[in-house]
Amino acid sequence: MSNSSVHGEFALIRDFLTGLGAPREDVLVDIGDDCALTRLPPGFELAFSIDTLVSGRHFFPDCDPTRLGHKSLAVGLSDLAAMGATPAWATLALTIPQAEPLWLQAFAQGLHRLACRHSLRLVGGDLTRGPLTISIQVMGLVKPEHAILRSGASPGDAIMVSGTLGDAGLALQSLLSRDKHPAAHLDPQLRDRLERPTPRVALGCQLVGIASAAIDVSDGLVADLGHLLDQSRCGANLELAALPLTEQVARVVTQQDDWAIPLTSGDDYELCFTVPQENLDQALALDNQFGCSVTIIGQVTEAPNIRLVLPDGQKMDLSEQKNGPTGFDHFCAD
Amino acid sequence: MSNSSVHGEFALIRDFLTGLGAPREDVLVDIGDDCALTRLPPGFELAFSIDTLVSGRHFFPDCDPTRLGHKSLAVGLSDLAAMGATPAWATLALTIPQAEPLWLQAFAQGLHRLACRHSLRLVGGDLTRGPLTISIQVMGLVKPEHAILRSGASPGDAIMVSGTLGDAGLALQSLLSRDKHPAAHLDPQLRDRLERPTPRVALGCQLVGIASAAIDVSDGLVADLGHLLDQSRCGANLELAALPLTEQVARVVTQQDDWAIPLTSGDDYELCFTVPQENLDQALALDNQFGCSVTIIGQVTEAPNIRLVLPDGQKMDLSEQKNGPTGFDHFCAD
Structure with a gap:
C-alpha cells in the first residue's frame, strides 16, 4: 500500500x-x-x-x-x-x-x-x-480419458508405491534436532530427498492405462492413501514388512519399534497407485525403468479403513487408533 | 514442518x-x-x-x-x-x-x-x-489471433481509458490517515472502488478487433501506460484535462495542484487501451455500454516517453522529472 x-x-x-x-x-x-x-x-x-x-x-x-x-x-x-x-x-x-x-x-x-x-x-x-x-x-x-484419478481403485487392486518412504521425514527430523545434536551426521542423499525431491513424472505418464488410481505422497503414506481410498470408497490392507525403506529408515523403525516415519512423514513425493491384477505384470515391469523402484505394499479391500498388517501377521485397524498416525496437516495443533 | x-x-x-x-x-x-x-x-x-x-x-x-x-x-x-x-x-x-x-x-x-x-x-x-x-x-x-497484447500500439493511435482514475488511490489515502483523522468521512462508493473493484471483463472482450493494445491500470496510469508503450516501442502525449475523474478526485487535484493521485495511484483496475483512428467510432460507441465510460486521454507518438500536456497547454516530459510520478512498485524504498 x-x-x-x-x-x-x-x-x-x-x-x-x-x-x-x-x-x-x-x-x-x-x-x-x-x-x-x-x-x-x-x-x-x-x-x-x-x-x-x-x-x-x-x-x-x-x-x-x-x-x-x-x-x-x-x-x-x-x-x-x-x-x-x-x-x-x-x-x-x-x-x-x-x-x-x-x-x-x-x-x-x-x-x-x-x-x-x-x-x-x-x-x-x-x-x-x-x-x-x-x-x-x-x-x-x-489425452481424454487418460487422466489417472484418485477415485478409480477397486477391491482386489494391488497398492504400489514408487521409490522409498520416509527418507524426507527422517532428514527433517535430523535437521530439526540440529541445535541439540549439532555434530549428528546427515547423509547428503537423505537430505536431497527432503530438499531436492524427484517428481516421478515419467513413471506417472507410464502408469496411464495401467494404474486404476494414483496420488502423490506429499503428506505421508497413510494420509494420502487414505484420500485415494476415500474417493474410491474402499479400504486397504497395508503390509508393513513390504514397505520399501532405505537402510537408514529401516534402522530407525527397528531401533525405535515405530513405523511413524515411513507411514506418516510427508515430502517424499513418491507415487502411491493402485493396479488391477490383470495389469500387475505391466506395473512390475516398470521397476527401475524410470529411476525408481515400484513395490507392492498392500491390497485394496471392500472393507473401509486402512489395516496395517504387522510383520508378525497381526492386523491393526488405524480407525481404532485414537492418536493413530495420519499425515501432515497444516491446520492441526502442532 | x-x-x-x-x-x-x-x-x-x-x-x-x-x-x-x-x-x-x-x-x-x-x-x-x-x-x-x-x-x-x-x-x-x-x-x-x-x-x-x-x-x-x-x-x-x-x-x-x-x-x-x-x-x-x-x-x-x-x-x-x-x-x-x-x-x-x-x-x-x-x-x-x-x-x-x-x-x-x-x-x-x-x-x-x-x-x-x-x-x-x-x-x-x-x-x-x-x-x-x-x-x-x-x-x-x-480465439486465435484475438488476444489484445501490450505490444500492438502504433503512433497516431488514440489512448483511451475506462471508468475514472484515482478513486482507489484517494480511498487508500483516506484510510491510511484514519488514525490522524478518525472523523474524516470516506464516501462508501470511493471505498468500494478500492475494496471491491469491478474488473472490466465485458468491455475487454468487446475491445477485441477494436483496440491495438491494452493493459489494466493496477499500478497507476503512468506506470502501466509506460509498460504498454515500452512494449510497443512508442511514446505518448497525455492530456491531463481529459483524464476522467470523479468529483472527489478532481477536487483533490485542484486543491493540491497535484496530479499524483490520478496519474500514479494503483488499484483502479480500469483498462487503458489504444485505438487506431479507423476504429475510434467503434470504441467511442462502447461508452457506458458495459457499466463504465470510455474516454480519450491522449495519443500514441513516435517520440519515446510520456509527455503530460497540462491544462494550460504546456508539456512536461516525465523522463526529465527526477522524482517524476511513475507507479506502484513493490521493491522500491517506501
Whole structure:
C-alpha cells in the first residue's frame, strides 16, 4: 500500500524470472504481458495444480535457494505425475521480504534446471514483497480419458508405491534436532530427498492405462492413501514388512519399534497407485525403468479403513487408533 | 514442518473452498484430486495470470474478508480483461495464520459471487498456514489471433481509458490517515472502488478487433501506460484535462495542484487501451455500454516517453522529472 518510483518489481522479473525453463512452440505470449497465452495441442485436456510453500512451515528459512527453487516446482510436477499428465507450463507467485539478487538468481537457477528437465516453461510471474512464500501453478497435458484419478481403485487392486518412504521425514527430523545434536551426521542423499525431491513424472505418464488410481505422497503414506481410498470408497490392507525403506529408515523403525516415519512423514513425493491384477505384470515391469523402484505394499479391500498388517501377521485397524498416525496437516495443533 | 493428526486442511477446503463459482461443463475434475482437469473448446487459446495479495501490503489486515475474496479474484479477472479473454477457471492458494471458519466463509462468499457473475469456476485450492497471503491464478479463453497484447500500439493511435482514475488511490489515502483523522468521512462508493473493484471483463472482450493494445491500470496510469508503450516501442502525449475523474478526485487535484493521485495511484483496475483512428467510432460507441465510460486521454507518438500536456497547454516530459510520478512498485524504498 505504497507508491514509489523505481521499476524494482519489473526489473527483477525481467532479470531473474524471464526465460526460465525450456522454450516451447506452444507458448504464444511469455512472461511480460497481462496474461501468458498458450496453445493446447488438439485433443488434449488441461491438468493443473497450485501449491504454496511457506518459510518456516514447509522449509527452513535458511534453506539453500537453489534447492528451494527446485523443490517449489517439484511439488507441482509431482501432482501432474500423479495424474499421468505431461508438464507444459507454470506460473510463479513469489513473495520475498526484500529483493536480494543473489538469492533470486539461485532460486531461479534451481527452478530452471528442473523445468528444463521436464520441457516445462515458466510463462508467468508475480513478485511481491512480504513474508517469504512461494506459490507455483503447474499445467500439464493429458489425452481424454487418460487422466489417472484418485477415485478409480477397486477391491482386489494391488497398492504400489514408487521409490522409498520416509527418507524426507527422517532428514527433517535430523535437521530439526540440529541445535541439540549439532555434530549428528546427515547423509547428503537423505537430505536431497527432503530438499531436492524427484517428481516421478515419467513413471506417472507410464502408469496411464495401467494404474486404476494414483496420488502423490506429499503428506505421508497413510494420509494420502487414505484420500485415494476415500474417493474410491474402499479400504486397504497395508503390509508393513513390504514397505520399501532405505537402510537408514529401516534402522530407525527397528531401533525405535515405530513405523511413524515411513507411514506418516510427508515430502517424499513418491507415487502411491493402485493396479488391477490383470495389469500387475505391466506395473512390475516398470521397476527401475524410470529411476525408481515400484513395490507392492498392500491390497485394496471392500472393507473401509486402512489395516496395517504387522510383520508378525497381526492386523491393526488405524480407525481404532485414537492418536493413530495420519499425515501432515497444516491446520492441526502442532 | 510438522506432522499432526486432524484433517484440518482437507476439511476446510471441503467445507469452504469447494463448489465456488459457476458450475461449468468443461470442468472434468473439480477441487479434490491431485490436479484439476478441464477441457478447452476446440479452436481456443488459453490465457492465464497469477497474482498475489499480501496482508499489510495490498490490503489492510482488518479488511472485510468478503471484500477481500472479491478483490483477490477481481485482480486476476482484470488481467484477463486486458487481454480480451473470457474467464473460465481459477485456482486459489490461500495462506492464513489460523483457521477461522467465519473468516473463510466470508472470504469464499466474496469470491463466489464475483466468480458466478463471470461464469468462472474455482477448480483448485491449496490452504496453508502462515502470514495472510492470497495467490489466485485465473484462466480464460480467447480465439486465435484475438488476444489484445501490450505490444500492438502504433503512433497516431488514440489512448483511451475506462471508468475514472484515482478513486482507489484517494480511498487508500483516506484510510491510511484514519488514525490522524478518525472523523474524516470516506464516501462508501470511493471505498468500494478500492475494496471491491469491478474488473472490466465485458468491455475487454468487446475491445477485441477494436483496440491495438491494452493493459489494466493496477499500478497507476503512468506506470502501466509506460509498460504498454515500452512494449510497443512508442511514446505518448497525455492530456491531463481529459483524464476522467470523479468529483472527489478532481477536487483533490485542484486543491493540491497535484496530479499524483490520478496519474500514479494503483488499484483502479480500469483498462487503458489504444485505438487506431479507423476504429475510434467503434470504441467511442462502447461508452457506458458495459457499466463504465470510455474516454480519450491522449495519443500514441513516435517520440519515446510520456509527455503530460497540462491544462494550460504546456508539456512536461516525465523522463526529465527526477522524482517524476511513475507507479506502484513493490521493491522500491517506501
